[in-house]
Each structure stands twice: as structure tokens, then as C-alpha cells.
Amino acid sequence: MNKVTENLRQTAAKLLKDQEVEMVIGYGLGSEAVRTQPVFITSPDDVDKLVWNPFCVNGLTKYLSDLKTLSGKIAVCVKGCDSRGVFRITQDNIIPRDKVVVLGIPCAGQMSYTKLASKMDVTGQLKEVDDKGETLVIKTSNGDFTVKKSEVILDKCLKCESHNPVVADHMVGDKVSVTDTPDDYDEIKKYEAMSPEEKAKFWLSQFDRCIRCYACRNSCPGCTCRECIFDAIKPDWVGKEMNLDENELFHLTRAFHLAGRCVDCGECDRVCPMDIPIRLLNKKLLKDCKELFGMETPGSAEEGGSVLGQYRLEDPEEFM
Amino acid sequence: MANKSLKKDQLKNLLNKVAQNSQLIAPIQSDGITLFRPVKSGEGVVLEYQNSVMPPKDYFFPMSEKMFSYDTSDPSWAIKLEEGVPSRVLFGARPCDVKSILLLDKVFDAEFRDDLYLDKRNKTTIIALSCNECRHTCFCGAFGISPGEAEGADILMTDLGDRYLVEVLTEKGEKLAATCSDLLTDDDGSGAGAKEKAVAPAKEKQLNISIEGVKAKLDNMFDHPIWATESLRCMGCGTCTFVCPTCHCFDIVDFNNQSSVGYRYRCADSCQFGNFTRAAGGHQPRPSKTERIRQRFMHKLRYFVDRYGDTACVGCGRCLEKCPVNLDIAQIINKVKEVG
Numbered sequence: 318m319n320k321v322t323e324n325l326r327q328t329a330a331k332l333l334k335d336q337e338v339e340m341v342i343g344y345g346l347g348s349e350a351v352r353t354q355p356v357f358i359t360s361p362d363d364v365d366k367l368v369w370n371p372f373c374v375n376g377l378t379k380y381l382s383d384l385k386t387l388s389g390k391i392a393v394c395v396k397g398c399d400s401r402g403v404f405r406i407t408q409d410n411i412i413p414r415d416k417v418v419v420l421g422i423p424c425a426g427q428m429s430y431t432k433l434a435s436k437m438d439v440t441g442q443l444k445e446v447d448d449k450g451e452t453l454v455i456k457t458s459n460g461d462f463t464v465k466k467s468e469v470i471l472d473k474c475l476k477c478e479s480h481n482p483v484v485a486d487h488m489v490g491d492k493v494s495v496t497d498t499p500d501d502y503d504e505i506k507k508y509e510a511m512s513p514e515e516k517a518k519f520w521l522s523q524f525d526r527c528i529r530c531y532a533c534r535n536s537c538p539g540c541t542c543r544e545c546i547f548d549a550i551k552p553d554w555v556g557k558e559m560n561l562d563e564n565e566l567f568h569l570t571r572a573f574h575l576a577g578r579c580v581d582c583g584e585c586d587r588v589c590p591m592d593i594p595i596r597l598l599n600k601k602l603l604k605d606c607k608e609l610f611g612m613e614t615p616g617s618a619e620e621g622g623s624v625l626g627q628y629r630l631e632d633p634e635e636f637m
Numbered sequence: 638m639a640n641k642s643l644k645k646d647q648l649k650n651l652l653n654k655v656a657q658n659s660q661l662i663a664p665i666q667s668d669g670i671t672l673f674r675p676v677k678s679g680e681g682v683v684l685e686y687q688n689s690v691m692p693p694k695d696y697f698f699p700m701s702e703k704m705f706s707y708d709t710s711d712p713s714w715a716i717k718l719e720e721g722v723p724s725r726v727l728f729g730a731r732p733c734d735v736k737s738i739l740l741l742d743k744v745f746d747a748e749f750r751d752d753l754y755l756d757k758r759n760k761t762t763i764i765a766l767s768c769n770e771c772r773h774t775c776f777c778g779a780f781g782i783s784p785g786e787a788e789g790a791d792i793l794m795t796d797l798g799d800r801y802l803v804e805v806l807t808e809k810g811e812k813l814a815a816t817c818s819d820l821l822t823d824d825d826g827s828g829a830g831a832k833e834k835a836v837a838p839a840k841e842k843q844l845n846i847s848i849e850g851v852k853a854k855l856d857n858m859f860d861h862p863i864w865a866t867e868s869l870r871c872m873g874c875g876t877c878t879f880v881c882p883t884c885h886c887f888d889i890v891d892f893n894n895q896s897s898v899g900y901r902y903r904c905a906d907s908c909q910f911g912n913f914t915r916a917a918g919g920h921q922p923r924p925s926k927t928e929r930i931r932q933r934f935m936h937k938l939r940y941f942v943d944r945y946g947d948t949a950c951v952g953c954g955r956c957l958e959k960c961p962v963n964l965d966i967a968q969i970i971n972k973v974k975e976v977g
Contacts, residue, residue, distance in 0.1 A: 558890065
């Protein structure tokens with residue numbers, strides 16, 4: 318067992334035993350060797366279900382919104398990227414900060430299930446992962462597999478601005494020394510350079526295959542409206558019909574609702590079953606807000622909120 | 638009809654020919670994912686895929702379809718029905734997906750005959766493709782489906798390395814085969830044996846899941862705590878139901894843009910969505926994710942069996958692979974068997 322898993326279980330057991338928290342949200346082994354699944358632990362006897370390995374891709378902060386009615390405190394495991402989701406949720410007044418116990422896990426990067434599944438037999442049960450630096454030795458009930466990290470790492474982890482959580486009430490691992498690489502927005506600049514026709518062509522071909530499953534919205538810690546505009550029936554702002562017009566309206570509205578609020582955790586990209594690069598839209602808005610308002614990535618600090626939800630005299634207003 | 642054989646290098650010619658006479662729908666790669674799309678020829682059709690991201694269900698029961706349009710300024714208030722689809726050939730459906738269409742038949746071609754579905758069903762000839770390899774999430778065997786059989790298809794083709802074995806299964810299939818007879822030769826009798834070998838890896842490597850006893854168990858599990866436990870991690874998105882080849886729930890909506898002209902459409906809906914069961918007056922019979930995921934698994938593994946005598950899962954593995962939180966139906970099947 319790795320040290321982080323050991324620490325995590327000990328910390329969780331203590332929090333539950335001392336009745337400091339009612340529930341611990343973390344990662345458990347998944348149905349395939351290179352997957353994990355979110356687990357919800359309420360008894361110190363069950364902390365052995367918690368694991369930490371390079372397959373803990375899910376962001377868990379959104380569950381705080383689901384579980385906000387629990388009477389006790391909730392402990393939640395966060396990596397660097399999704400730790401910003403904690404402040405998104407608390408700044409949006411979904412749950413008070415003092416009801417959340419943040420278990421921070423420094424993270425050197427997570428591995429992609431899709432990429433791994435194309436390289437190895439993933440159907441066994443995971444026994445152990447040996448981190449050899451450049452490679453991982455993934456030991457499963459179907460045998461051991463050695464994979465090069467650089468070939469299976471999630472794309473988003475190649476440009477990560479905070480490998481260490483921005484907030485933690487308990488840090489359950491040693492800080493990782495991987496250099497943080499804030500996004501240079503090179504990819505966004507590529508799209509910005511396109512003509513409006515080229516942009517439309519690209520995006521409409523992406524939106525065309527959207528199936529409106531709303532996985533992007535449902536995984537997003539910024540999407541916590543009591544009634545989402547896309548669920549509203551009267552008036553039905555966005556029609557249920559799956560066609561290019563409605564799909565486009567859905568995607569652009571979703572992106573704009575997150576302007577200045579998106580914490581850039583990348584979950585929308587990961588969960589999309591149709592591989593639509595949803596995060597690119599949010600990245601563009603993030604870049605604009607950073608340039609216009611000197612905003613740091615939302616959720617990076619406890620205080621703040623939404624740059625578009627506040628007014629300052631020195632705000633640029635060239636458009637007026 | 639006796640089995641036929643098609644040389645590998647003739648497949649493109651065959652598809653070109655089919656595309657000349659009918660609308661051809663075939664698997665293609667688009668932005669890195671495999672999807673069934675109408676194509677003009679055999680160019681670009683992919684064969685080395687194990688499962689398309691979306692099932693070919695869309696060509697029988699589209700995610701969205703217009704039912705009729707109207708114009709209330711017309712004194713007769715005449716309803717204009719949609720024109721049907723042209724004659725079509727669906728190429729490359731995998732055996733699990735073909736089985737799913739037989740299951741949809743049970744729903745749409747039963748007491749109530751659904752014209753929109755049947756129009757597409759009747760005008761589509763299905764050329765299925767056996768699986769030589771399976772995906773890491775495949776478990777069709779659990780439902781008695783074989784990677785080398787495709788009851789419900791009109792023609793079944795199997796990749797035998799240098800050639801395809803072409804089994805013509807229905808009259809519709811015979812008609813289609815007749816239009817391509819110059820490309821087909823008689824199978825020399827070795828095809829059937831070679832097919833068994835060709836599909837063996839897909840049979841052997843797939844997940845070993847059994848549904849024996851699951852239905853009987855579920856009959857008494859409506860109030861079981863498993864649904865509350867398993868639903869905790871569910872995000873309530875509709876991915877599992879939308880990528881499913883057998884899910885067929887839909888909503889009907891009128892669109893009129895506040896003018897006299899409008900149309901009625903139906904579109905896929907998901908039992909995982911809150912407003913799926915939201916009723917007039919605000920009543921909500923499935924208020925939380927617990928009831929919603931119970932409904933999904935119960936519908937597939939219990940209610941459909943009660944109603945139609947078959948399980949509404951074909952083991953294609955799409956939901957298993959695409960669920961963002963690893964809520965895995967194969968794992969649920971095993972858990973249902975284990976719990977008290």
C-alpha cells in the first residue's frame with residue numbers, strides 16, 4: 318500500500334471516529350484495473366475502501382452540492398485541479414466552508430483510462446501500482462503491465478497550474494515537486510487566429526454530435542443552479558430537440574454561464590462521451606477574463622467570487 | 638441461400654454498389670471516434686472497430702425526429718406527416734446491436750405499431766459484421782449473443798482474413814445480394830468452420846458475466862438498500878441511456894416559435910433526468926438518483942423480462958465504458974447476485 322493511501326485511511330478513520338465528519342468522499346477501486354470510483358464512507362470500519370493511485374481522475378467536489386443537506390460535516394478528497402472546486406462551491410454559497418473538511422492530495426498527474434485501455438488488458442482487478450519515475454508497473458489479477466507515463470497521462474495534466482491542492486485542512490501526502498506549468502493558452506491562440514467561418518465550421522461540427530447527456534454540466538462544480546436553464550420547461554429557453562441549433566445554444570450558454578467562474582478542472586472534457594473539446598470554450602473565456610480583469614483562475618483563493626458578478630471603477634469598458 | 642464469399646479487396650466495390658442503389662449507413666471515424674453515418678461510397682468506411690460510440694439505433698429510433706408539422710392559419714388545420722426515409726442499407730452493425738433492434742421491435746412493433754419506427758425498420762436492410770475481436774467492456778455472451786451470429790440481420794459478413802464469409806439470412810438479404818452477385822462467389826464449404834475460428838477471440842476474451850438468477854433476485858429487490866448505495870456516485874447525466882442500444886424512452890414536444898406554423902417532434906429522454914418523471918402539479922415519483930438508477934437496472938433486467946420475455950441489455954459495454962463515475966452494469970449484475 319502506498320503512503321498516501323495509508324495516510325488517507327488513517328485520517329478518514331480518525332475524522333469518522335471522532336465524529337468530526339459524517340462522511341468521507343474519496344476514491345475506491347473501480348470495476349476495471351485502471352479505473353477508480355467515487356466512494357462515500359460513513360463508518361471508520363470502511364476506510365479500507367479508500368485508495369489513492371494514478372487513476373483517481375474524477376473531481377469529487379460536485380458531490381458536496383448533492384450532499385449539502387447532510388447534518389454533519391463532509392470530508393472530501395481533492396487534487397490540485399479540483400481543489401479549486403471547493404472554493405467555487407463555497408463562494409457560490411452552496412455549502413458553508415466550515416461544513417467541509419478538505420483532504421488535500423498532491424498529485425503528479427493522472428492517467429487516462431481511454432489511453433490505458435488501448436495499451437493493456439484493463440479488465441483485471443488492480444493489485445498494486447509501482448511508480449518507477451518514467452514508467453508505471455500496473456499489477457493486476459490478469460498480469461503485470463508496464464506503461465510509459467508520458468503515453469498515458471491525461472492531456473490536461475501536461476499543463477497543470479497547481480499540482481498541490483490550493484486548500485487542504487489535512488494534507489495527506491507530501492507536496493509533489495513537479496513544476497507547475499500555468500497554461501500558455503497556445504492552443505486557444507490557434508483558434509483565436511481562425512476566421513469566423515473557420516471557427517464556426519470547427520465548432521458546429523463538434524456540437525453536431527452532442528447527445529445532450531449533460532455529463533459536462535453534471536460533473537461541473539460551477540453548475541449548481543437550483544433549476545438549470547436547460548431543465549426549465551416553462552419557458553423552455555433551450556429546446557430538447559437534438560439538432561445543431563439547440564446544441565449550439567446549449568454549449569454556448571453553458572460556457573457563458575461559467576465565464577469568470579470555471580475553475581478549469583477539466584472534468585467536462587473527461588466526461589464527454591462524444592469527445593467534444595468542451596473545455597476549450599471555457600479556456601477561451603478564462604483567458605479573456607484573465608487578460609481583461611487580471612483574474613486568477615477562479616477557486617484559487619477562498620475569497621473572491623465571480624469577476625463578472627462584481628463591479629469596480631477601474632474595470633475596462635471599451636465597449637460602452 | 639447457400640453461403641457466399643467476398644474477396645477482401647472487393648468490399649469497397651460492394652459498398653460502392655450498395656450506395657448507388659440505396660442510402661448507405663456505415664461506421665466511419667470522425668474526430669477520432671467511430672460513428673454510424675450516411676456515406677456516399679465505401680470510401681472511409683472503417684472495419685477495424687469493436688463498437689461504435691453511439692449504437693446504430695439512431696437510424697431506427699433517432700435521438701430526435703419530427704413527427705408532423707401543422708399550420709393553424711390553414712382553415713382545415715391539416716396535419717402534414719413527415720415523408721418516410723429512402724430505402725437504406727445499414728452496414729457493419731455488430732451482433733449485439735442487431736439483437737438490440739430485435740428488442741426494439743418488441744416495443745415498437747407490438748400492440749401499438751409505431752409508424753415512424755416501422756417505416757425505417759422496413760426500409761432498412763441490415764448487413765451485420767461478426768466480431769473478430771471484442772472490446773474490454775464486451776459481455777454479449779451473458780445474454781446468449783454470439784459474436785458470430787446475428788439473428789435479425791439480413792446478411793451477416795465475417796472477416797476470414799483474405800475474404801468475407803457472406804451469410805444471406807433473409808429474403809431482404811437475398812434481394813440485396815442479388816444486386817451484387819457479380820462480386821460474390823459461392824463459399825467452398827470451408828466458411829462455417831473458418832468463422833468459428835475467426836470469432837473465437839471475441840468469445841473467449843470478453844467479460845465472463847452470467848445473469849442467471851438475476852431476474853428472480855430483482856423481483857424482490859425494489860426496496861433493497863443497494864440502490865441508495867450505488868446511486869451516491871451517480872451524477873445524474875444521461876450518458877448511459879443515450880449510448881445504450883436498447884433504451885427507447887422519449888419525450889414529445891411541440892415547437893411553434895409563437896407563429897401559426899409549427900411541428901411536433903419526439904426526442905430521446907432519459908430516466909436518469911429529474912424532469913423525466915416530473916408531473917403536472919410538481920409531483921415527482923422518482924425524486925432522487927436512488928429511484929432513477931433503480932429504474933434503469935430494473936427496466937433492463939426485470940421489467941423488460943416481465944413484459945417481453947427478454948433482457949433489455951445486450952452486453953455491448955457502452956455504458957460501462959462511458960459512465961464517468963464507473964457505475965458499471967456488469968458489476969451491478971454481480972452485486973445483485975451477491976447481496977442478501
